[in-house]
Structure formats: C-alpha cells, structure tokens
Amino acid sequence: MSPAQVFRFALAGLAANKLRSALTTLGILIGVGSVILLVAVGNGSSQSVQNAISSLGVNAITVLHTGGAVGGSGPTSSTTAFAEPQNLTTADGQALAQAQGVASVSPAVSTSVTLTYGASSDTASLTGTYPSYFPAEDDTLSAGSSFTAQEVNTAQDVVVLGSEAASDLFGTANPVGKSVLVTGVPFTVVGVLATKGASGLTSADNTAVAPLTTVQDALTGFGTLNDIVVLAKSAAVVGTVEGEITSILDRRHHETAADADFEVLNASTLLSTASSTAHTFTVLLGAVAAISLLVGGIGITNIMLVTVTERTREIGIRKAIGATPGVILAQFLTEATLLSMIGGALGVLAGIIGTRFTIVGVKPVTVPLSIPLAFGVSALIGLFFGGFPANRAAGMRPADALRYE
Amino acid sequence: MTRPLPRYAAGPPPEAEPPQAQPQPVIRLTSVVKTYGTGEAAVQALRGVTLDVVARDYVAIMGASGSGKSTMMNIIGCLDVPSEGQFLIDGIDTSSLDEQQLAVVRNRKIGFVFQAFNLIPRMTALANVELPLSYAGLRAAERRRRAEAALYLVGLAERMHAQPKQLSGGQQQRVAVARALVTAPSLVLADEPTGNLDTRASHDLMDVFDRLNAAGRTIVLITHEADVAAHAKRVIGVQDGRIVADRRVIEPGALPPLFGQPVHRSVRP
Numbered sequence: 001m002s003p004a005q006v007f008r009f010a011l012a013g014l015a016a017n018k019l020r021s022a023l024t025t026l027g028i029l030i031g032v033g034s035v036i037l038l039v040a041v042g043n044g045s046s047q048s049v050q051n052a053i054s055s056l057g058v059n060a061i062t063v064l065h066t067g068g069a070v071g072g073s074g075p076t077s078s079t080t081a082f083a084e085p086q087n088l089t090t091a092d093g094q095a096l097a098q099a100q101g102v103a104s105v106s107p108a109v110s111t112s113v114t115l116t117y118g119a120s121s122d123t124a125s126l127t128g129t130y131p132s133y134f135p136a137e138d139d140t141l142s143a144g145s146s147f148t149a150q151e152v153n154t155a156q157d158v159v160v161l162g163s164e165a166a167s168d169l170f171g172t173a174n175p176v177g178k179s180v181l182v183t184g185v186p187f188t189v190v191g192v193l194a195t196k197g198a199s200g201l202t203s204a205d206n207t208a209v210a211p212l213t214t215v216q217d218a219l220t221g222f223g224t225l226n227d228i229v230v231l232a233k234s235a236a237v238v239g240t241v242e243g244e245i246t247s248i249l250d251r252r253h254h255e256t257a258a259d260a261d262f263e264v265l266n267a268s269t270l271l272s273t274a275s276s277t278a279h280t281f282t283v284l285l286g287a288v289a290a291i292s293l294l295v296g297g298i299g300i301t302n303i304m305l306v307t308v309t310e311r312t313r314e315i316g317i318r319k320a321i322g323a324t325p326g327v328i329l330a331q332f333l334t335e336a337t338l339l340s341m342i343g344g345a346l347g348v349l350a351g352i353i354g355t356r357f358t359i360v361g362v363k364p365v366t367v368p369l370s371i372p373l374a375f376g377v378s379a380l381i382g383l384f385f386g387g388f389p390a391n392r393a394a395g396m397r398p399a400d401a402l403r404y405e
Numbered sequence: 406m407t408r409p410l411p412r413y414a415a416g417p418p419p420e421a422e423p424p425q426a427q428p429q430p431v432i433r434l435t436s437v438v439k440t441y442g443t444g445e446a447a448v449q450a451l452r453g454v455t456l457d458v459v460a461r462d463y464v465a466i467m468g469a470s471g472s473g474k475s476t477m478m479n480i481i482g483c484l485d486v487p488s489e490g491q492f493l494i495d496g497i498d499t500s501s502l503d504e505q506q507l508a509v510v511r512n513r514k515i516g517f518v519f520q521a522f523n524l525i526p527r528m529t530a531l532a533n534v535e536l537p538l539s540y541a542g543l544r545a546a547e548r549r550r551r552a553e554a555a556l557y558l559v560g561l562a563e564r565m566h567a568q569p570k571q572l573s574g575g576q577q578q579r580v581a582v583a584r585a586l587v588t589a590p591s592l593v594l595a596d597e598p599t600g601n602l603d604t605r606a607s608h609d610l611m612d613v614f615d616r617l618n619a620a621g622r623t624i625v626l627i628t629h630e631a632d633v634a635a636h637a638k639r640v641i642g643v644q645d646g647r648i649v650a651d652r653r654v655i656e657p658g659a660l661p662p663l664f665g666q667p668v669h670r671s672v673r674p
Contacts (some may be wrong), residue, residue, distance in 0.1 A: 005539050016527055101486045225443070301586020319586065320484060322540040324505045398511075399484040 001327050009146075012332035013307070024303045028378050031293030032347025035374040037354040038289045040364035042282025047365055049274045052196075052204060053267055058235050059103070061242055063088065063096075063228040063249070064263045086253045086261055087224035090212075095252060096230055099244040101237035104132035106229040107212060109220045115169055115208060116181040122168040126159075126182060126208045128215025129229075134160075136231040139209075144176035144191030147211055155213040159187040162207035163195040167206040180209065185218045238266055286370075293374070296343065297381035304336050304389035315393050316401025323336045329394035336386020338381060343380030429496045430457040431591050431623045433480055437490035439476050439646075450476040450668040452646035453490065458592075458625060462657040465626045465637035473646040478596050478627045483511045495591050512540050516585025520597035522577040524569040530556065532578045538587045555583040559613055575606030580615055587666040593617065593624045598663070599633055611636050615661045636663050 014021045065088040073282045094108040115122045127133070131146050159182065165190075166175050175189045187210060196204040217224050229388040232241045242264050249255075249262055308315070315328060350369055355364040439451040450473045458464050468474040479485040480492055483499055486507075492499050494514050502510065516537075517523075524533045534552040543551075556565050559579040569577055578598060585593050595614070599607035615636055618624050626637060635642050638657060642650030655662050 001540055012527065127613055313523070314525055315524060318536070318540075319508060320482070320511060320517050321537040322508055322588075323509040324540075326505065327540060397485075399479045400411075402484070402523070 001018045001330075006327065006330045006334055007394045008227060009331050010338055013311075013331065013335050014338060017307070020303060020307075021339060024299055024339050025346065027296035028293070028340050028343025028381070029296075029347040029350060031289065031296035032344045032378050033350035033354065034292050035286060035289040035377075036348060036351025036366065036370050037359075037364065038285035039282060039370045040126040040351070040355045040363050040366045041359050042278065042285045043073065043367050044365040045362040046278030046282060048362065049278055053271045053274055055133060058267050059232045059238060060138075061230040061232060061238060061264060061266045062093075063230065063245060065209065065224050065226055065266060066261055088228060088262060089225065092113050092249060092252060093225070093228050095248055096228065096245055099241065099248060101233050101241045101244070103231040103233045104136060106130045106133035106136055106231075107225045108227050108229060109212065109215055110226050111215070111220050113208065113219065114181075115165060117169040117175075117178065120169050122165055123204070124162065124165045124206045124208050126210060126215060126219070128212040128220065130211050132231070133209065136229045137198070140194045141191045142194040143174060144189070146191055152211040152213055155217050156211060157185070157187045157191045157214055157218075159208050159210040160191040161189055162193050162205040162209075164205035165208055166192045167168040168206070180208070183219060186272060197352060216354060238268075240335075242266065267332045293377065293381065296378075297340070297385040300336055300339055300382060301388060303339075304332065304386050307335070307393070308332065308389045308393045311393075312396065312401050312404040314397055316398050318403060319396070319398035325394040328396075329390050332390035332393045333383065333386050335383035338388065340382030340386075341375075344375045345355055347378065348375055418655070426486050429493075430459045431462075431495060432458045432625075433491075433493040434477075434480070434487075435491040435493075436480075437480060437487045437492055439480065439485070440488045440658070450646055451480070451487075454643075454646070454648055455490075456641070456648065460505055460591075461618070461621055461655050463624045463626075463636070464663050465634035465639040465640045466643060467629060467631075467634050467640060468643035469629060472643045474643045475596070476642065476646075478594065481592075481625060482515055482517060482594050483507050485524075510539075512537055513588060514591045516588065516590040516593045518578070518581050518585050518593065518595035518598045520572070520600040522581050522601070524577055524580055526569055526582075529566050529568055530561060530572065530583075533569070533580055534565075534584045534587050537584060541588060551587050553585070555587040556580070558586065558617075559583045570597075573606070574602050575609055578602060578606070578610055579613060582610070582617075586617070591623060593622055594627075595624065596627045598626065599628070599630065607633070611626050611663075615664045618661050619664055636661055638662065656665065 088107075090107050093105045096102060097105040106129050108127050109296060110125055110127045113126040115124050130152055131149055133139075134141075134146050141160070142163065144160070146160060147156065151158055159180065161175060161180075168180070169175065170179060175192060178189050179186050180189060181187075193205070193209075195208070206235070230241065230245060232238045245264055253261060255261065304307070318328065351371070351374070352366065355366050357364075408566065434454050434456045438449065441448045441450055452473075453633055454473075454477065466474050466477060473583045476485070480487055481494075483494065483502075486492070486500050486502075494510065497510060497514075499507065499510065513519075524530075525536070528536070531549070531552050534555055535548045536579065538548040538551060553565065556562050559582050561576060561583065564572060564576060567576075568580050569580070578601075582593075582598075585595075593614075598614075599610055602610060611633060614624055614626070618638075624637075626633060628634055638653070638655045638659070638661060640650070640652045640654065641648055642652075
C-alpha cells in the first residue's frame with residue numbers, strides 16, 4: 001500500500017463530509033491565524049512605543065512629580081515621620097539649571113483641554129512650558145514659529161498646535177495668526193508642530209504647547225509642575241546629570257530615596273520599561289491565540305472520533321478485505337493531519353492578510369518565526385489529536401465492526 | 406506490503422486456473438471451540454467442530470440463527486480465531502497469527518461476500534473492486550486490468566463507473582462478488598449472499614456462483630434457505646454449535662448440481 005494510495009483514501013474520506021471537514025479546518029485556521037496576527041499586533045505596538053520614545057531624544061531627562069497634591073497649594077498636614085511631599089516648582093528648575101552638563105531646563109505643566117475654532121472643537125493635551133521645551137522634545141515647527149522667553153515672562157496668550165490638533169480644527173487652512181479658544185480662553189496660534197506619529201495607543205500630535213505662565217494663570221493654577229524636562233549637553237553626560245538632579249532635588253526637598261516625591265527618567269530607561277511591558281503584552285496575546293489553536297486541535301479529535309464511529313462498518317469492510325491495522329491507522333492519521341495542515345496553511349494566509357490592516361491603532365509587524373512555528377504546531381496538532389481516534393479505528397475487531405449498524 | 410504473492414505474478418485469470426488437486430484441504434477445522442465471555446457468563450458458540458473443505462468444492466453451511474454458523478463464518482473468514490482447537494487455511498495455522506498477519510491472510514486467501522453487500526459508499530464499482538488489490542500493494546495499471554476482468558466476469562463491465570447507490574441490490578452484490586474474486590483467493594466465503602435480494606436477483610447471483618465453481622473456485626456459502634443450498638455439492642447442517650448433518654450431493658470435481666439448469670434460465674427475462 002503506497003503512501004500516495006493512503007493519501008488518496010484520506011482525501012476521499014475528507015471529501016465525504018465537506019461541511020464538517022471545512023468547519024474543523026476553520027478551527028485550526030482561526031487558531032493559526034490569530035497566533036500570527038496577535039503576535040504581530042503585540043510586536044507592532046512594541047515597535048511603535050519604542051519609536052515614540054526614541055523620538056523624545058536621547059539627551060532629554062524628565063523629572064516627574066510623584067506624590068503630593070498636583071495643582072493644589074501643597075499638603076496641609078501629615079501624621080507620618082516622613083518628609084512631606086513637596087511641589088515641583090520653577091525654583092527647582094532654576095536650581096537644576098546650575099548643575100554641570102545641563103544645556104537647558106524646561107519646567108512644564110500639562111492638562112487636558114478643549115480647543116475650539118468656529119464650529120470645530122477637539123480635545124487635546126496642553127503643555128505649558130518654556131521655548132527650550134521644543135528642542136528638548138525633538139519637536140520642529142512646520143509653520144509659524146515658537147513663542148519666545150519674553151512671551152513666557154509676560155504671560156502672552158499664544159499657542160503652538162500639534163499637527164493633528166491643527167488639522168482637526170482648521171483642516172487644510174493655515175492656522176497661524178488665527179484665534180482659538182482653549183477651554184474658553186482665547187489664544188493666538190503662532191506655530192504648528194511637524195508630525196511626530198503615534199506613540200503606543202495615543203497620538204503625539206494631538207497636542208498644544210503654550211507659555212508656562214499663561215497656562216498656570218488661566219488653567220492649572222500655581223501648584224506643582226507635572227515635570228521638568230532637562231536637556232543634557234551630550235549623551236555621554238546623561239548619567240552624571242541624572243545623579244546631580246537627584247541629589248539637588250533630594251537636598252531641596254529634604255528627602256531620601258525612600259520617600260522621594262519625584263522620579264527621574266530618561267529615554268533609555270523609558271525604553272527598557274516600555275519594551276518589557278510590550279514583551280509581556282506580546283506573550284499574553286500569543287498565549288490567548290495558542291489557546292484557540294489548542295481548542296481547534298480538540299475540535300479535530302472530536303470530529304475524528306465522530307468520523308471513526310460513523311465509519312465503523314466501512315473500517316470493518318476494509319479490514320475484512322485485507323487492510324492491516326497499520327494501513328487503517330495511517331489513513332485516519334493522514335485525514336486528521338490533512339485537516340490541520342490545510343487549516344494551518346489557510347491560517348498563515350489569513351494571518352498575513354490580517355497584518356496588512358491597522359488594528360486598534362496599531363500597525364502589526366509580523367514576527368517571521370511565528371509563521372513556521374504556528375504552521376508546524378498545527379501539523380503536530382493533527383498528528384497528536386488525530387492519534388487517539390485513529391488508534392481506536394485501527395484497533396477495532398473486524399467481526400464486531402462489520403456487525404455495527 | 407508491496408510484495409505480491411507468487412500467484413499474482415503468474416496472474417492467470419480465475420477461469421484459466423488449472424484444476425489441479427491440492428495436497429491439503431483449503432480449510433481444515435479440528436475440534437474448534439469458540440467461547441464468548443468468561444466465567445459464569447461464558448457462552449459456547451461452537452462446541453467442537455471438525456471439518457475439511459477440499460479445493461473446487463461448493464459447500465453450503467445451513468443452520469437457524471443462533472446455531473453458531475456466523476461464528477463459523479468469522480473463524481473460516483479469519484475475522485476471529487478459535488478459543489480451542491485448530492483452524493488451517495491453505496495449511497496456515499491462524500491461531501499463531503497476529504492481527505496484521507490475519508489481515509494479510511484475509512487479503513490473499515479469502516474473498517468475502519456479505520448479506521448487506523458492504524460496498525464502500527462514494528467509491529465507484531471499479532474502485533471498490535480494486536480495493537483489495539490496493540491493500541495487496543499492486544500497481545495502478547495492474548489493479549485496473551484485474552478489476553475490469555472481474556467485473557466483466559460478473560456481467561457488470563458496463564456499470565464499472567457507477568457508485569453503489571446508483572446500482573440495484575443485485576448489481577451491488579455482483580460488484581461484491583467481483584471484489585471477492587479479484588485477488589484470486591483460495592476460498593470465496595459468502596454469508597447469506599441472497600438474504601437482501603429478490604427472487605430474480607437471487608437466481609442471477611447463484612448462477613454467477615455456479616459458473617465460478619464450475620471454473621474451479623472453492624466456495625463456502627452460509628445460508629438458511631434450502632433453494633440456495635440446493636446449488637451446493639455438499640450441505641452441512643449446524644445446530645447448537647455442532648455439525649449435525651453432512652450430505653455429499655456430488656463430487657467436488659464435478660459440475661455444480663444446478664449448473665445451467667433451464668429452471669433458472671427460464672426465470673430470466
């Protein structure tokens with residue numbers, strides 16, 4: 001009995017119940033397709049986060065305020081022995097500017113605002129800061145100009161719009177010189193930022209930047225800053241500058257590392273945090289997909305058991321006219337493996353087609369290894385999950401099988 | 406599985422086989438006992454059956470249901486092995502064979518014809534007849550040549566591409582006979598072959614069996630119909646797991662008793 005002949009019998013067996021074969025194949029198709037697609041989505045989101053973070057500029061160090069009341073006048077009482085969390089202030093910023101190796105310091109507050117121009121409005125994130133913020137964040141302007149330090153000192157109502165915020169409000173018209181309402185306060189648009197692209201699930205372009213003093217005056221009040229962006233003179237001194245920032249702020253806030261009310265981050269630490277998060281995300285997505293592949297495999301066992309029972313008499317006939325247990329085993333194993341491999345091949349195709357679309361804002365990036373892996377696992381699933389029913393068929397006693405109605 | 410028996414290599418069509426006497430009987434049962442179940446629940450289906458069937462013989466085994474004739478058919482067909490005693494087919498003792506070897510013996514030595522036809526659905530008549538040759542490992546061209554010859558022999562050459570459901574019961578049973586013949590087996594074993602057929606189809610089928618036996622095939626029929634048993638050269642009665650009658654009608658070398666009888670011809674249209 002040649003392998004080609006076994007293969008032909010298996011094909012005929014599958015063709016005998018096309019709907020059932022197609023549905024079983026669908027189970028594997030979905031499993032393999034989702035492994036490839038979900039791993040690609042995880043990978044794609046990890047890459048876009050990494051791109052966004054590296055676009056921050058490697059020399060930038062961000063001091064984040066943690067703990068304490070943001071925007072309030074500071075804590076009023078404390079029963080703990082720890083130093084009370086203090087506000088991050090412009091005075092802290094001035095102190096940091098004295099440190100060695102610092103090129104610029106940009107204190108910043110941020111808040112969510114509604115931008116309105118005529119009938120169109122848009123919710124965006126507004127940052128109040130100094131002009132040095134733009135080079136520190138690697139922002140460039142596509143139209144108009146930045147505001148000046150003079151405008152910050154005199155608290156002028158000027159704003160620079162992110163590219164997405166600008167197009168949402170003005171369409172293709174030039175916004176420079178127009179007046180927009182920022183949560184009801186009129187601001188004059190002086191410039192538009194160049195597009196930066198998505199960072200993870202949020203857009204880095206749906207933003208607005210205005211002078212720190214103006215934003216504090218009109219919107220956030222004079223509480224704590226949200227962060228201070230410190231630009232080091234070169235990548236080589238980033239580590240030293242980070243150490244200095246920590247010791248200056250610890251001294252100013254009378255704190256130790258244990259109860260610090262601030263956090264110092266740079267692009268590389270953000271990057272490693274983000275990529276480990278993204279890795280976990282990818283593994284989780286892959287695991288969910290692997291479970292669906294397993295369920296598809298159990299579907300194969302189920303349907304092959306039904307097939308074997310249904311064809312008991314046929315198995316009896318084949319055995320009576322000389323089919324050995326090995327040949328029967330081979331036929332049913334081949335049927336199961338064919339089901340899973342056809343499903344696997346279609347799943348690879350579906351997965352690859354799926355990765356061409358943007359899914360929940362993420363452009364999937366295929367992990368090449370996931371394709372042979374998912375396909376190989378699907379073939380093994382056919383062998384493994386088809387083995388039990390095939391063995392049952394091969395072990396049937398011909399006299400009993402022939403009597404089966 | 407690709408090693409054909411020498412008789413395939415010689416490849417004579419069934420009719421051309423020389424009528425030589427074989428040194429041993431085709432089948433030999435010696436004190437065969439078959440017990441189902443164990444202990445208290447044990448049932449003896451065969452209680453010591455001894456029987457030889459020689460080449461070219463045409464034997465009808467008769468008995469009521471529950472007489473043990475189906476068990477006998479399973480043992481003679483190598484679908485089951487005796488609990489006690491010995492069963493030889495062409496001198497091969499089946500008790501020492503495993504399931505794999507029994508399958509090979511069934512393939513090479515026995516051609517089955519069942520009451521329910523037992524063709525495989527969704528396979529053409531030709532593919533059904535080729536099936537035993539596939540399991541024997543023959544090449545496609547040789548399989549086809551032999552299967553066509555066998556279908557010609559049972560008068561169904563023109564329906565070879567029909568599926569079982571497109572054939573009448575009588576035609577399906579003749580396809581089954583062709584499938585039983587195609588490996589040129591030592592023994593054609595038919596279990597109630599006319600049980601599902603009307604009178605005319607039954608006569609046609611028995612006519613086919615008569616011609617096969619006249620051409621040298623050894624045939625064992627299991628039946629409870631006297632009309633069918635009347636075609637045989639030897640009639641054996643089975644009751645309660647024992648042989649109770651053994652009547653020789655005509656010598657194994659002679660033509661079957663009802664061969665070419667006008668009674669049967671007259672029934673045909």
